[in-house]
Amino acid sequence: MKAYLFSGQGSQFLGMGKDLYKNSHLAKKLFQLSDEVLGFRITSIMFEGSMDILKNTKYTQLSIYIYSVIKARISNSFEPDMVAGHSLGELSALAAINVFSFEDGLKLVNERASIMQNICELNPGGMAVVFGLKDSIIEDVCNKDHGIIVPSNYNSPEQLVISGEIQALRRVCSYLKKIGAKKIFFLPVHGAFHSPIMKPAQKKFKKILNKIYFKDSKYPIYQNVTALPVNKSDDIKKNLVEQLTAPVKWKQSIKNMMDHGAVSFTEIGPSNILQGLIKKILRNSV
Structure with a gap:
């Protein structure tokens, strides 16, 4: 098919x-x-x-x-x-x-x-692609942050996009790097889509x-x-x-x-x- x-x-x-x-x-x-x-x-x-x-x-x-x-x-x-x-x-x-x-x-x-x-x-926001961590780990970190930040694109087994408020996005990305994310890059958008x-x-x-x-x-x-x-x-x-x-x-x-x-x-x-x-x-x- x-x-x-x-x-x-x-x-x-x-x-x-x-x-x-x-x-x-x-x-x-x-x-x-x-x-x-x-x-x-x-x-x-x-x-x-x-x-x-x-x-x-x-x-x-x-x-x-x-x-x-x-x-x-x-x-x-x-x-x-x-x-x-x-x-x-x-x-x-x-x-x-x-x-x-x-x-x-x-x-x-x-x-x-x-x-x-x-x-x-x-209400400006942002998005970032996270590589090299399990979905469950990224989801848990997002859930524990006090801002608006969520998984937004389950693109592949190797990458998950997160989306939310700028400050929350920076906090979460910083922490994900510390716990082993292979790579993180911010998307060139000004919105927290999805x-x-x-x-x-x-x-x-x-x-x-x-x-x-x-x-x-x-x-x-x-x-x-x-x-x-x-x-x-x-x-x-x-x-x-x-x-x-x-x-x-x-x-x-x-x-x-x-x-x-x-x-x-x-x-x-x-x-x-x-x-x-x-x-x-x-x-x-x-």
Whole structure:
């Protein structure tokens, strides 16, 4: 069985999509549609913009969504048995398998990114990747800190991302280094994504989701919140809301896909970040 995986934030690059625009009539049509729906030239930011502009949460998320869905739509070999998306990638995956339209997905991503960006400005936070410690140890250290700090991305057996208030993040990272973390690096973001700090976003995002027409999914999507296959539209929407504050259970999702018959994993997105994680997960599962 074939699994398709959709990239999340961090996979963007300058000039992304320009080759697709030049070489595919359908891609060109969808890029132009993106500009029309959004009311500004996102294509200019993707094709010719600066990295400083592209790394803005709003433009990053829109660019990755547009690129990923277009790549799936123009592919002659996109025939999934199951799909998953890393954080933002869930929305790309859902559009690619026609749970909602490309245009509605644009609106969702645009609103989601704006809401998240606003929270980041009002309540700045941070994220850090921790290598070389067991999940249980990192979880315990986070639980014992008096600030807001939680595991946010279970990416692979070798790395776990933590997310929270800046001071709490620094305290926890300092302590994790002392007790044996092989490496820790801070992500270039100004928000504590997938943490309780994002809770104010849930109510607003739920209202937006309820205005969009969702179909039940033809293919099971392994959502971040549960790491389990979902097909029903109501369940999909509920999980999208919860995902804003819940950790991304990525390694758990991949293992479950393998248990349910996946023998190949194809990444769809601007880069191959997920492929590196998959190799580590597969190696650990042998």
